[in-house]
Amino acid sequence: MDFNISEENEQMRMMVKNFVENEVEPYAQQIEEEDEIPQHLIDQAKELGLFGLSIPEEYGGIGLDTVGKCIVYEQLGRTHNGYVSLIGAHTGIGSTGLVRLASEELKQKYLPDLASGNKIGCFALSEPGAGSDATNLGTTAEKKGDKWIVNGTKHFITNAPIADVFTVFALTDKEKGAKGGITAFVIEKDFPGITVGKPDKKMGLRGSHTSQVIFENCEVPDENVIGEVGMGYVSALTILGEGRVGLAARSVGSSKKLIDLSIEYAEERKQFGKPISQQQAIQWMLAEMETETEAAKTMTYRAAWLIDQGEKAIKDSSMAKLFATETYNKVADKAVQIHGGMGYMAEYPAERFYRDARITKIYEGTNEIQRLIISKNMLKGS
Incomplete structure (x- = not known):
């Protein structure tokens, strides 16, 4: 693994770093208080191409490799986590399935608008009865003529209230289940029969x-199947694997x-006549925070590099997600x-990061x- 950052990725890193520090961070408290991201920050992200990180240049995106995306996510992780979540859910699991697995027709139809941010993507897998056990889907899709009829409920879907394009997983063969009976679809918000809560x-x-x-009897054209019919569970694992590395990078940025x-x-706070930074108890905490964050960073970029080499890196992606999010929670504490x-005061960013850190151990696959x-990857026979 080469630890040197390419000139292109370094330019991207500095651009996002400056954007986060000068444009996004001044609005972090406002986002927290209003529970809304200012439209101009979304528009600026569009102008910088941040909605097209995962999408190849031929479809209007930037087409960064996985290491490049992690470099961007790390910088975005340094500001309000709600802001990076909106972008990350779109550029990660919200569009990766289309990039990796969709037909050329679907790519031509959806990727340019997703790359520009004119349309927002999201990933709809979790259900009231299928969270960690993603094989237990209740949402079904039945083939009728040249359409699929989808019925069921998804929940906790990030970006759903603003999404235009949904990557949805449904049971198409109950007998086969996860082994050939789950299919992925791309569904538009305007299709008949879809309601967002x-x-x-x-x-x-x-x-x-x-x-x-x-x-509710949502009609989906047959050509909107992503990948092969019945291979949706495998597709989900592929998409989530890359998403977990991105979440790890965001967690590293927040920890930093x-x-x-x-x-x-x-260095500013004084107790007993001197800055608390001179207290050994504080120094040890800082040392532990830095050491574990650097370890998480190395693990994250190694997993990203392996993916860019064409490796599945399932175990490595899971280790990066596990360690980086556990580290983020420890650092926040x-x-x-x-x-x-x-x-403990709401006007200090530490309080916000502390609350935001908790979800990282739950979503995109619990720790x-x-x-x-x-x-299971260690014990091949299990």
């Missing part, structure tokens, strides 16, 4: 909205930001501790599921 009220990630998506905030506060009472994936 009210935004969920959540602990964190304000500005990034989730909701239920209900399908918390470390910077903690150092700044520790220590950051609040270093800030003391101020870390318990990541442990199962890792161990």
Whole structure:
């Protein structure tokens, strides 16, 4: 693995870094208070091409490799997590399936608008009865003539309230189940029979909205099947694998930001006549935060590099997601501790990052599921 960043990726890193620091970060508190991302920040992200990170240039995107995307996600992770969640859900699991698995016809139809951000994508897999057990889908799709009729309910779907294009997984053969009986579809918000529920009220990630998506005899053209009929579960694993590496990179960025905030506060805050940064207890916390974050960063970029080499990297992606999100939560906890009472106050970023960190251990595959994936790849006979 080459640890040197290409000139193109370094330029992208600096562009996103400056954008985050100068344009997004000044609005972080406003996003938190209003639970809404200012439209001009979305428009600026479009102008920078951030909605087309995963989409090849021939369809209007930037077409970054996985390492390149992680470099961008790491910088985005340094600001409000709701903002990066909106973009990350679109550029990651929201569009990766179309890029990797869709027919040329579907790519031509949907990718240019997704790349420009004129249309927003999302990934609809989770259901009330199928969260960690994604094989237990209740949503069904029945072939009738040249259409599929989809029925069922998805929930906790990031970007659903603003999405135009849904990557949806449905059971097409109950007997086969996950082994050849789940199919992926691309469904537009205007198709007959699709209803998007009210935004969920959540602990964190304000500005990034989730909701239920209900399908009642929703008619989907046969050509809107993504990949092969029956291979949807395999497709989901492929899409989620790349998404987990992206989430790991975002978690590394957030951890880095918390470390910077903690150092700044520790050097300013005085107790017993001197800055608390001179207290060994604080120094040890900072050392642990930095060490674990650097380890998470190395693990993340190695998984990304393996994917770019054509490897499946299923175990490596799960390890990166597991370790980076666990690290983010530990770093957030220590950051609040270093800030003391101020870390519990809503006007300090540490409090917001602390709440936002918690979901990273749950979505895109719980960390318990990541442990199962890792161990099964270790124990080949299991």
